[in-house]
Structure formats: C-alpha cells, structure tokens
Amino acid sequence: MRISTKKKAPKGTVSVQVFKDRLRLCWSYCRKRYFLYIGLPDSNVNRIVAEQKAKQIAGDMATGNFDSSLKKYKIEYQQYSPTTIPKLFKRFTAEKAKEVSPKTVEKYRATLGYLDRYFGDAGAESINNLKAEDFARHLKEKSLSPNQCKRRLEELKACWNWAIAKNLISPENPWIEVAKRVKVPPKQKPKPFSKEEIGAIEQGFRTDRYYSYYADFVQFLFGTGCRTGEAIGLRWKHLSDNCSTVWIGESVSRRIRKSTKTNRARTISLTPRLQVMLLKRKPTNADPEDLVFRSAGGKVIDDQNFRNRAWIKVLTRIGIEYRKPYTTRHSLISHALDLGMNPVNVAQLTGHDVRTLYENYAGNVNSRSLLPEL
Template sequence: MQTPTGKKASKGTVSIEEFQGRLRLRWRFEGKRYVLSIGLPDSKVNRKVAQQKATVIELDIASGNFDATLKKYKPHIQTTSQLTVVTLFEKFIESKAKALLPTSLDKYRATLGYLKLVFPNQLASAISVKDAEKFIEWINNRGVSPIVCRERLILIRAAWKWGIKQQFLEINPWIEMVSRVRVPPKQRPKPFSSEEIKAIDLLQKFFVI
C-alpha cells in the first residue's frame, strides 16, 4: 500500500515513493528497514508495476516466505549478458549524438577507439575497478596527457551511469577513476625581470608624445 511521503508505513506494509525521479519501495520487517529501487521513472503505469511488486512482498511477509536478501524482488537487468563495452559506448554515443557539436563528438569517438583497443570483446557488466585501473595505466603508457586522460574517463564514467539508468548495468566501476588522474595546474606567466622592466620603461618614455 502507498503511504504519504514522510509518513511511516505500518509493519509489513510496503510503501511506494519517488526518489530522484525513480520509484522505490520502502518497508519495515522484524525491526529492519528495507529499501528497494524499482528502476522505473515515476508515472501512473510504472506505479502500477511498483504496486504489483509491493503486493508480492507484503504477501511473502504475511505467509512467512519473505526473502531478506531481496534477490527475489529485484528487477531483472535485461541484455546485460550480451552487452559488450564497445556496444555500450556506441549506444551511449547514439543517445548523445544529436545534441553534440562535431568537436565534442570527436572526443566521444576517440574514447570509443581506446575502448576497442583495451576491451574489444569484454562484457560491460564484467568490468571491475581493477580493469578500470588497468585502463588508466594503459592510457598513461601511451603518453596521453593527464587532461585528455581525464576527459576520456569522464565520458566512460558517464556511459556507465547512462547504462545503469537504462537498466543495462548495475555497477559503475569508473566512479572514482577520474579523481585518480592529477592534472597539473596551469603555469602562470613568468614575471618580467628587473632588466626587462627597465627596458619597457625606456620604450614607454621614448614613444611618449
């Protein structure tokens, strides 16, 4: 049953709420609080789907068949086993292509080229934090500047974030990778030496009318 926002649901009752534009379920059972993301945007149709899931949980609680691991109730991720790193990023580019300038699109395609070299056939769902770290090591060994490396990682992180939103993936191993690339601060222009300052003063006096 749905309860108003901010109001605690009674024991064994599953409430439906919106969180960051997505629906999720919340309930209490045997002294523990549970939260389960449905992974769907808030709409009338999706709320019916969420209500069906909530009803299943309530019936399991009432009948003593509740799965405390929540595996039984989690939405199944579709096409995960078939989606490679390259395919994921290609789909990501397609979703952004219409809104990108040609110069920005070139950066996306260059990033795709790197992924094809490092992860030609790997599944996107199989990429771990260690794989992401190896990618950084590989890109550094190619002499890529820290600024460019950071740009590539930002795009890859965004692609995985998009993949999770589309329910292609569950985990983003690239979240902390961007912060691991240190970009040196821009060098300030060197100040004029005392001799250069004197020369400038002389030129200014010479050209004063």
C-alpha cells in the same frame, strides 16, 4: 569490504554477507537458519539495498509477521541484455551526437578506439573498479597526458551514468572513483595580445594579398571577444538595422549550426568603429539569413582552415608570436579588466559566469592581486 561469516550475530539480527562475490542475508528464526540471496555484487549502493531488506526482515521477526517462505522478501531486479563495452560506448556516442559539437564527437570516437583495442568483446557488466583502474593505467602507458586520461575516464563515467538511467546496465558506475583520482596539473593561461599587437594583426590582414577578405572578421573577433564559432555563424538578422547592437545566440562549428556554448543568448552594444565597419560591409538589400562573414569562395568559414592558412601565415609574416585565434577573446577580456570594467559587466558581454571569467581569462597584469611592498 567483506563481512566475516565466523562471528555469530546477536539473536534477531539479520547479517549482510558476501558469498562468491555476491551479497546475501543470513539470520536465524525459531531455531532455523535462513539465507536470502540478493543477487547483486558487493558495492556501497547494493549494500544499502541489502541493509534495507535486512531491516524489513528483522522488523517482521520482532512483530510476528515473518514470512518463512521468503517470498515476501525476494528482491526484483532488472535483468540486463548483455552488451560489450565498445558497443555500449558506441550507442552512447550516437545518442550524444544529437546534442554535442562535432569536435566532442571526435573525442568520443578516439575513446572508442582505445576501448576496442583494450577490452574487445568484454561485456559491460564485467567492469568493476579493479578493471577500470587497469584501463586508466593502460591509458597512462600510452603516453596520454593527464588531461587526456581524465577526459576519457570522464566520458566513460558519463556513458555509464547514461546507461544506468536507461536501465541498460546494473546501477553501479565503476568509473567514478578512478576518474576522480586523475589529477590534471595547472596550465598556464594564454598571453593576451597587446594593443600594439592587435593593431598590427588587423593591419596585417588588411594589407595581405591573399587573406585580406578576413580583415573584418578578425576585427570583429578582437572587438567583441566573441567565440570564433559565434562570429562564423553571425547573420545579418542578428544585427540591428544600424549595426549598433548584435544578438549572439548561435554558433557554427564544422558547418553545423547550434546554440552558443553555454546555451544562453546575449545582446551587446557595438563600438562606433565596429558599427562603421559593419555598415560598410552590409549589402544594400541584405538577406537577413545571409552570413555576415564568409570565406573567399563565399562559403561558411572553416575555423581550422582559417587558423592553419590565414591566421598562422599572417602572424608569421608580421613577426608576432603565435597564439590561437581564440586568444582574441581572452585579449578583449584581459584589456577590459585592465581598464577597470566591472567583471560582472564583462561576463555579460562575453557570455560567461563571473567565476569562469576569473579562473580562465583574467590573465592580465592589473587584475591580479599584488604582493605588498615590505
């Protein structure tokens, strides 16, 4: 919003103006005209800074404490080292890589590729709302889905927030509003596996000549509803001596061990069927640090390799419609709700908050609200 300089302000008023795309203050005192250049571009945040300074000057004029040299009113602001947009995002990615999953880092690198090609050596300080909107349009023109566009813009918003907190750039985030405007259409929830399909899949793995060594792993996924990475990272020390309970507080993805997705641990009681399976699987002198489930070569299970080779091939062979291995988790939650389990208890077992459970996983028939018969 630009303030017109033509309208004369009342006596004793300090006006906030825009001059050459920068904010300045203008006022008169003792028949002399004064200007104070703020040195910041016009934005909602910077206007608050300017208005606060304007109130200080107006107050000093009213009380006879005005400093005509203007030294008292000079605004000290950070001088930022120039950096390009791709370099800033690359630094942000390196920082986030310490705490996020390798999958997330891969998404950041994809965004970096778009920034490199579109902005080149453009400086981070050159980005304003208009240029942010142009980049959002560019992403849409590249046939990215609304979800992909929004994710990349949200990453840029997070990058700028991080850089502002580190005093690397000026305190304005041009990505906030443009990220808000991208609307992601609702996505149909995955269809849970039926009880018959679950039984067929488990049996399909047990009788498969190539992938039978994954049968216990698949049974554990269906039986606990845990995340795939949580089952991959399970160690014998996480199970009680008689395998009646399991502690889930770690996850493995791309061979990297970390905390669970929500950074919260949970201990759950296992069914007798799962307990028997685990006791049969447990070595006589099991090393507490050893993994419970391994690949055929005795290594850490690679979730992509498991899905692309074992999971897809077994489901195809037994004639069951493909759904991601993660649907084992959705299936347990859906059947638990169908059986009338308290959603709070289901959330505790699976490591969700109740709202997330309802929004993302309660796709089963019996847990939905039913229309009345009229």
